[in-house]
Amino acid sequence: MEFRYNIIILFMFTVLFFVIRSQGPTACVYEDKYGSRRPICLCFTGVVNCSGQNLTYIPKIPNNTQTLDLSVNSIRRLDINSFEEISIGSPNLVKLYVFKNRISSVDRKCLHKLKALTTLDASFNNARNPTLIANLTDGIATTLENLLLESMDLTTILPNVSKNLEQSNLNKLSFKNNSIQQVDFHIFNLKRLKRLDLSYNSLRSINISLSTSLNSLSLSSNHLTGLPVCCDRRPGLPSLEAIYLDNNCIRKLDMKRINCLSNLKMLNISNTQIERIPTKAFYYLRSLQAVTIEKTESLTQVERNAFESQSLINIYISKNHMLFDYQYIDNATMFQNVPALTRLDLSYNEMKHMEQIHWSNMLCNATGITYLDVSKTGLYYAPFAFTECLLNLTFLSMAGNWIRYLPPQYFVPLKSLTHLDLNENKLAVFSALDFPPTFVHHLSLLDLRFNPFICDCKIIFFLKFAKMYKKIMVGYPKNFECYNGTVITKVANVFTQKSCLLQTEVSEIINCTSFSVILMVVLTSAIYRYRWKLRYILFVLKFQRRKCTNTNNVSHVHDVYVSSADEDFDIVYRQLVSELENKGLNVFFPYRDARPGTIAIRESLEHLDSSKYVLLCVSNAYAQDNWCEFEACMALERSIYEQGEDDIIVAIILEEIDSNNVTKIIDKITRTGDYLKWDANLDTINLFWRKLEQRLHYQCHERPRFIPNSQMFSINQSDEH
Template sequence: MELRNTTMAARRSGAAYYQQSVAQCFLLCCCIFVNPGIGYSLKNCTVRETLDDPNMKVVCTMRKLQAIPDDIPQKVRTLDISCNNIALIKKSDFKDLMVVNILNMSSNQICFVEGGAFLDLVTLKELNLADNKLTTLTEDLFLGLGNLSVLRLDNNLIKTIASLSFHCLSNLQKLNLTRNRLKFLKDIHPILQFTNLQELFIGFNRFTTFQSQEISNTSMGLQVLDVSSNPLGVFRITGDVLPHLQTLNLSFSGPNGSLEWDVLNSSFLSSVSILNLNGVNMSSDWVDMVLQSFNSSLKQLTLYNIGEERIKTFTDAACRIPKLRVLRLLQSNILFVSEEMLQSCNKLTELDLSNNLLTELSNSSFKSMTQLDTLNLGKNRLSSVPNVIRNLQSLHQLDLSVNNINKLHCSDFVNLTGLSILHIYHNKIPNIEGCVFQHLRDLKVLNIGTNKFLTLAGAFKNGFQQQLEILDLRGGLLETLSNGDFKGLTSLQSLVMYNNKISVIENGAFEGLGNLINLHLASNKITRVLTGDTFKGLTKLKELNLSSNRISYETQGELNYPPFCLLSSLEILIIFSQHPAGMIYLPSNFLKGLKSLLVFNAKNLNIRSLHPNTFIYTPKLLSLDISLNEFRVLSPEPFLPVPRLNQLFLSKAQLPSLDFLIGANLTQLSLLKVTNNALTAISPEEITSIPALSYIELKYNAFICDCSNSWFINWLKESNKIQVVYAYDYECKNPVVPKDTKLLELDTNYCSISFLCFISTTCVVLFTLIVSYTYHLLRWQVVYAYYLFLAYLHDTKRRKTCAPHKGQYDAFISYNAHDEPWVLRELLPKLEGEQGWRLCLHHRDFQPGKPIMDNITDAIYGCRKTICVISRRYLESEWCSREIQMANFRLLDEQKDVLILVFLEDIPAQELSPYHRMRRLVKKRTYLSWPRAGEHPGVFWEKLRLALETRNCTAEENPLLSGEERPL
């Protein structure tokens, strides 16, 4: 019994091992044969669109590249390789990139470009080589760029330009050579011959003169010319070479700020409408001469850092120009604006006096400016709103920002009924009275943030600003939003109040804002749990920002008053970074009512789990950012209600796997970002569960570099529809590999060998298990089948080789050697001596030298009967087993009475079942039992004689063999 229990336990253990092996084989086969959307990754770049997008943009910025990447897709239209360490551009770097339209290589270390490097860029329109170290432009530098329209070479070290450098750039429209080391205009003479060139920037170089005979003898198509910050001593135009020029920048020109002006005919610059003379140190005698050159066309004049003592001279000269409408007097240290300073500027529509030192303006400063539309007084030292403002009834835009204004009066903006834009931010205003803006009935934009008022004090309750669309109150000291604070702003569309100190929002605070679209409440101190009435009335609100506040919840349980239940039109909700500990829990019905929500940003909230019902109220959700939380584990249930989700951000969420994607039904997810987590491997099931995926980023994870990731590594190296961003930077985190080893450096070829070894080992194990199982449970059935098969073979061989044997013996005695004494002392004397039967015994009658099996076959088929003397020793004997199986086969084959069973021992039926199916045979046939003969051995021998006498009848016809009589 103990042995049997041990065998059964071993069998169960073997079965479990077998099941585990089969499961491992199946999973590994899935990894090899399942082929989800194959991924691709560029070594140092990202593709902003898909590989099939006709406007594909490839970005390789800030990657510390030393050379142009060699795996850039040929279909790229915009290529950005800026902010790297590339020093040399080779001829083969852009081979086959024949559809690129925009190429940005700014902010590198490029000092040399091989000739013909751009030959394949036949469709290029914009080339940016700014902020590099080029010193020379060679003749073959721009070969192939016949379609180029914009060329940026600013912030280089260019000293020399070959005469034929620009000869192929016939379609160039804009050239920027600012901040180089050019000295002679003749160097750019070839480019000036192109009639398509419209904008030329050559400021911050070393030009000492600008003379028309140096640049061209024919008319040019230039519209914008910037020669600022050059040591120009002379500006001379002696011919009509710039007939289309509209913008001229001469700021900070001339040695020591002086400039000799020589324009013989005012018609030569008759198209210039915008002129910049910032920092030009011209004498008063020359002012009239300079401005007369633009007398017929100038509309905008900028004067920067010219000194207060010359302001009057310049403004008088400028305002005498009939078409002048815009005057900018920046950073000129102006302290006071008198009536005389701007008296002649009666036709101005825009005046910019920002960045000065103004503390006061005369009440009649702008008396003559009846057409003034825009006035900029920002970045000065005004302590109040100047009284002169009240007289500017034509004003539409007023900027008083960044001053020292400490009070607003009810009469400050009287008569400004046409004002539409008012900037008064970054002052020291302590409060706002309700009458301050009462006259501004057409005001649409009001920026009054970064002041010191604590409440709105009913400033917007009376409905005077019914046209106001944008109200900016950022960066202030607001603490409470009271009921009806914005009641009068019925047209308001955007309300910005971030970076205040708001801690309380009373119910009804936003009453009246029925047209509000954008509400920005970030970076405040909102701690009280918001209720459904908090946002009452905001029926058209599209975007709500509550980030960086102090909102928190104690459980995931349902809220009695969900905060957004009335915001059915809201499309964007931002609540990231609640301080100091985060929101911690996201209530299950937190998003109730947001049936139109498209974007939800809930990162950095210290959330540890998502309730399955979190998103059941947002079926249209497209973008979800839950990064910087502590999920560790996510389940698929929360994502089931948002099948339209297109973007999912899960960076720094401590996730060990992406198995939650399996069963999440995210069939439309195209962008997945899971950087800075604890991922060790990616399975094919996780990828196939998101069939629409086109962009995935997995940088900074703990990938294991072994064969468990072989599928993922091979998938990364393929090229198809899914972009795996920065895949070549993925590092191995397991300690068995050297530090900084990259995941894609792992050689997966040996994994196939390992797989074959695994399969081989598994097969050996399975075979061993099957053999063990068979040995313990089916050993004798197999032996029986084996012997039966041998009997069949010998029978077939006998039939083919010889005629039927006529029989030399009456019976063949099959017995074990241990039972030989009984056979010789009891059986043989009775059957041969007394009854006269001829018996065949193997030790006496087998033919010497003949194979044993042949002797057994001949003996069984050469005798009329086979008598099997059965004992326990007999059942364990290999040759006895063969003999009885051969006799049994003859019985089955001939269907005649040829087998007699004689038991020398009483063997229970349950002990017979493992042996040659003996139990079944005993059930079918009558047998003789020697132990049961007892005191009547004569009956035993008589029955045996009768059995030997039966000749050719079938077993059914012989009552001794039909099973009708049982043993004695």
């Protein structure tokens, strides 16, 4: 059964092929030359095509021909008999193409027998003689609707041409790309003429105020220095809807010359030398719907309410490289009172200096805009006015700018947007907040090409997004590349989700390990730096030391607790401890009195707390000894909490302390100057002991005997023996 269906389908395609082939163009006119017969024309349902055969004559063609194409040949002359046979055999010939020949001579009324002719194209022939066009149109059929006389080196249009065409149904007349400097104003009197093309000529001025039927007029690429005069005479141009004045030397918008064009809908004044758009320039053109002012680099000033109009729908002011500066352009009123505005093209202008407030002032007056193009304007951020004021946007182009960042969910308010162009910006990363599904579902085109994506795992979202919405992504993946710091690669070949997940896990492990190591180093450093403080805190927590109880009335076990460094043992023990004990004071000296095998911190703190006074023998060695610093710190803390009448700390400076050895605790002890200074001089030793008596509140019956440092060594040796 399936085989039978295949045979039937093959047979149908074969029949269709031969039917189409039988109806295609076939050779119908031949030329006998040098004993050979060659085809020179192809025929197809009333059309005879003899184009490009290098013919120098008009061949005999089949009867009932409706379209004859003799273009791109070498015909030099059209005489009165050139089309006589054709007019007899093909009285319904309606279209004749003789462009790109070498016609330089034309007899009068050479076409008068072609009574049904509607289209004549004689462009690209040498017609420098102005009478050639007059002869060509002499006696031409009244049915003529389209006449194309382009690129014929014409310099003027004789009045006879207008007269010859008066009775015709001419709808379109084109003199494009000639050298015409002056136009006979009667050409505008043609009653049915709707489209007149005089572009690419040498016109310097023109008065066109006498046509009631003209619908479109092109004066592009001439030498006009001002707007054409359209309002001098009645009835003027009541039907004119489009006028093209681009590529001229117009310097000033003298709108009074065209304000009478009540039905004008389209005005193109691009690529001129206009410097200023005056206030309400288009206000009196009541039907105007589109204004195009492009490629006008001389334009620098836009006055207040310049585009004010109740009918304007489209405004194109692109490619002007115009600097949007408040000194020259009134942004706030530029599009004010333009209620019908829906399409706005500002591309290729200098708008990089505009701030958010300027965009809001300019666009929030035109909330009906549905089409906005700000490509190549130097933007380096996404203006909030686009999504706050223009909620009806369907097309938005911000291509070719310097935008590096999109605010989260920036496009979400644009619920009608279908076309979004962000290509050639500096966007390196996209996230789910940039293009949420609620926004993307109504897009039909999204252009993100030529952005400098970064080749890392952050691009995974974009790869998933592009794969999911490939139908709307322009140029994906061909025009999408990313940069990893050294080379540029195709985005689609960068990463896989699995590799990125592995990188993420490894990255987390490295981060956690690094954090742990850093934390350990910091904690170790802190513990080492404050180890004595921590020891004391642990001791307090363990033994519940009472800090805030006033112990002034508590009896003490010892009178004095002496704190000193190992290096100062001889001086402290021989000169201070021994003499204090000789006077009846109960002295606790840790190096001598601490019990072997006990916890040093615990026992020292207990004896320090049970002593009435703490004697700190400060020296450079003392300042460098951590244990001494700990004892001093604990003594200072005790003096603060007890708050007694007498200070329990008595500081004795054994020697001058170097500035490098002055620690915080030493500075606290000596800051007020309330300390005793040990001096080995016999003259000052008595003063030292007198001051010490006052501080310790005891009565010395006998002055201590001073042992010079020179005798200390001999004493130590005798003790050893």
